[in-house]
Amino acid sequence: MAEAAKKLEGAALTRLLTLVKTHTGITMEERKRDMLTARIKPRLRLLGLESLEDYIDQLEQGKVEIQDFVNLVTTNETHFFRTQTVWDYFQNEYLPEWYKKNPDTILRIWSAASSTGEEAHSLGMVCEEFRFKHPSFKYKIMGSDIDTNVLAKARSGVFKDRTLDELKKRNPVFVEKYFREQADGTFRISPVISANLEFFQHNLHKAAPKGLLFDIVFLRNVLIYFNDQDQELVLSNMHRSLKPEGMLILGESESLARHKTQFIFKKPLIYMKG
Incomplete structure (x- = not known):
């Protein structure tokens, strides 16, 4: 996966960040690359994909994977009676x-x-x-x-x-x-x-x-x-x-x-x- 993380830059990173923005509304900075890579890694194995580029291609081609992608990239932190x-x-x-x-x-x-x-x-x-x-x-x-x-x-x-x-x-x-x-x-x-x-x-x-x-x-x-x-x-x-x-x-x-x-x-x- 270190290889995949290394490749997540340039056009591929831009495509992924655009997908995050399109489907969640969240503007994610490039420094979140490693976090995105870590969250997506188990999904690659489950889908039998070789690279992040393959995963990005699949996201751009249809709606089947979109909800799972949204679930992966959103942050969920909450508590009872916070503040x-x-x-x-x-x-x-x-x-x-x-x-x-x-x-x-x-x-x-x-x-x-x-x-x-x-x-x-x-x-x-x-x-x-x-x-x-x-x-x-x-x-x-x-x-x-x-x-x-x-x-x-x-x-x-x-x-x-x-x-x-x-x-x-x-x-x-x-x-x-x-x-x-x-x-x-x-x-x-x-x-x-x-x-x-x-x-x-x-x-x-x-x-x-x-x-x-x-x-x-x-x-x-x-x-x-x-x-x-x-x-x-x-x-x-x-x-x-x-x-x-x-x-x-x-x-x-x-x-x-x-x-x-x-x-x-x-x-x-x-x-x-x-």
Whole structure:
């Protein structure tokens, strides 16, 4: 594979990076060559291909391999309750204020680029805690990703290893209350949570499907993978997908300061549709 990595330069590298951009919207730099090579290597063996050029040819010729390629090149990093200040705001400010204004309405939340679903399930747990205090409260959470592999994991509601270990340390009460340990040592989310969750495939370069409108969108730690022009496209799609005065939540390393958008700054990482 060292030979293949060495050949991934010039025209071949340009073709591959173009395919990444075309099918994911991600602008990937040439320095990601080794990472791309490492991720594609097992796929070459599985398909019986001799070189990366053969793989690129196959990608350019048809749609059969495209989804597997997308799954390979996208990065999926997520945690339960990532960035505590965001969750403090959602639980202590946003939910009480929204419910006061909309007591008879279903709260609709979008976890965009939801990966394996930790964020969406975190939202479910907080909403269930709020519903315990306010029985008439209703909510619907939708999670989306471009990667079909992580969507399958999110839909399963089964978690293990590092991300669940972190949750056990930070909030053992939630683990005891909303998860059930399985025979194989994994933990499955309570049906109370999963009943209010739905996951779907979605490319952030497109608006939410079926004309869906949301009260709040979590778009966290994903804009960093797009160039400035594509970031503004994604933000425009988010704006169209929000209800009037809907809220947008970004990741800890993201800001709208340098962008021309119709969002109004409320506090760090938190913006309102203008």
